[in-house]
Amino acid sequence: MTSTLILGGGFGGLAAAHELRARLPEHEVTVVAAEDHFYNGFAKTWDLVGARPLEQGTASLSALHRHGIRFVHTRITAIDPAHCRVETEAGPLSADFLVIALGANTPPEQTAQLRGSAHDLYSADALPAMRTDLARLDSGTLVVPVLGTPYKCPPAPYEAAFLLDDYLRGRGVRDQVQLLVTTPQPMTMPGAGSEVSTFVADALTDRGIQLRTEQSVQTIDPDARTVLFADGDRLPYTLLLAVPQAVAPQVVADSPLAGEGGWIHPDRETRRTDFDRVYAVGDCTASPPPKAGIFAEGMARVAARNIAAEVDGGQGDRFDGTGYCFLEFPEQRAATLEGNFFAEPKPDVRMAEPDTDTFTRKHAFEAERLRNWLDATPT
Ligand SMILES: Cc1cc2nc3c(=O)[nH]c(=O)nc-3n(C[C@H](O)[C@H](O)[C@H](O)COP(=O)(O)OP(=O)(O)OC[C@H]3O[C@@H](n4cnc5c(N)ncnc54)[C@H](O)[C@@H]3O)c2cc1C
Structure with a gap:
């Protein structure tokens, strides 16, 4: 055999x-x-x-x-x-x-900097502490920095920002919390092209989420609650949920x-x-x-x-x-980024308008894999 x-x-x-x-x-x-x-x-x-x-x-x-x-x-x-x-x-x-x-x-040197009010957004182990800190956040600055490239799931930092925005609005504290995403890349998703990147950047702006591109994080000081960027800029934060490099x-x-x-x-x-x-x-x-x-x-x-x-x-x-990726937007809407990443001279990627049907498809995507692979049903 x-x-x-x-x-x-x-x-x-x-x-x-x-x-x-x-x-x-x-x-x-x-x-x-x-x-x-x-x-x-x-x-x-x-x-x-x-x-x-x-x-x-x-x-x-x-x-x-x-x-x-x-x-x-x-x-x-x-x-x-x-x-x-x-x-x-x-x-x-x-x-x-x-x-x-x-x-x-995740690179160990990034994990070492993520302590106190600075967390690894991608870590399941960090979830209890992240949830506690988030529930206590009534004012200040919540920053979602992308710590390096490549990173897993290019839309995920922006998706997280949209869901965090919804969450803070639901708690009635959004006006008191400044929400920022930073990325070392020149646009939100260079792999998906400038049109898709601009769409996402505009959607962030519409929700009052600040986007800072070409911002490479040099160090995070969890004791001083400050991010130092490679260009010398310093950003004080109240809570930091980092997207680690892969x-x-x-x-x-x-x-x-x-x-x-x-x-x-x-x-x-x-x-x-x-x-x-x-x-x-x-x-x-x-x-x-x-x-x-x-x-x-x-x-x-x-x-x-x-x-x-x-x-x-x-x-x-x-x-x-x-292939395609889902990008979830506020208010239970989602869009797919679909295309050919081997296309020459550059990937050919398109994004449809976000809607509630695609949000339902995203749930079905999860359910299908859990059921077909492991006989499980998400509840
Ligand atoms: C917040 C977030 C949102 C995401 N959203 C999406 C999305 O909407 N759509 C999408 O397509 N992708 C999404 N992704 C990305 C997706 O999860 C990964 O790209 C995907 O899991 C990669 O699959 P993989 O099989 O290569 O690795 P993984 O799924 O990470 O599996 C790796 C496996 O290797 C095992 N392993 C590792 N090291 C060892 C070792 N030394 N010994 C034994 N076992 C080991 C692990 O236990 C695990 O079973 C998201 C990721 C994150 C973090």
Whole structure:
């Protein structure tokens, strides 16, 4: 019997596992992940603003066994792609094929600066403290700084700002709180182009949310509650919810698979790496496309189909760089940013007007993945 070891149980890992299961009924499929559960990233922001507790959008990876997929809950400590083998805290594991879907991490030096009233907006662990600080915020300055690029989900900082704006209005304190988003980039979403970026910038302005572009954070001083920017500007804050830079997981950066920046650079269409029978998908690989679940999922299906083709001699597949992301706006509206991120000379991305139907589609997107992958229903 042939076998595949899937490293990671997030968007990429779960999509690859189910696609392989469907294509190769006799093939052994194992998912290895350090976390034993899955949720959509945006569910953390919903929890933060009181829309829905994160637990209600979280599913256990233990459900995988009902689909004939083995789940090993452990941390991977080394990857040996030449032998399709990994070292883990539970001992070595090996298979005929590897799919690497280990996501991206926050740089430790950024984590070290995020304490007191400065939090990692993307961290589920930080949610209780963030919620407490947010509930106490009656006046002052709430800043959402993007700490570096690339970062996960390009629309997420702006989406968070819109939801925070709604939340503060709901509490009747919005007039007393200055809300700012800062980014080192020249516009809100350069990858999506200037038209989309201007639309988002105008929507921020309409809600009285300040946007500061080309502002690189140099340091955060959590004791003085001040952000120092590279141009020497200082910004005092009351509460800071930072969007961390994404870096390759250490176990990837330390492996023979690591290329420029520590990321894996597989063939962008087939997702094959330089090592035989080793594929890489999702946030742990070099962009484009942007670091988003929908792309991790698309790449993972392609990798799984190409493994199936290697096993049974069938037709392989190619990832074409297309996909869409949701951007949530105030008052339960959302828009999709849809396009081809491999288009030349630049990505071809369009955004529709935000509406309530797309907000409903975003909920359906979450529900579909939880149900199809892990038999769970968000409540
Ligand atoms: C606030 C927020 C909002 C977002 N909104 C959206 C959105 O609307 N649409 C969208 O498409 N994307 C969105 N994203 C981005 C999306 O969550 C990620 O891009 C996506 O999860 C990447 O999938 P992945 O499979 O590459 O990695 P992940 O889903 O991060 O999975 C990585 C897996 O690897 C495992 N792992 C890591 N290191 C180890 C190790 N050493 N040993 C064992 N296991 C390990 C982890 O446990 C995890 O199971 C959002 C993200 C955030 C933070």
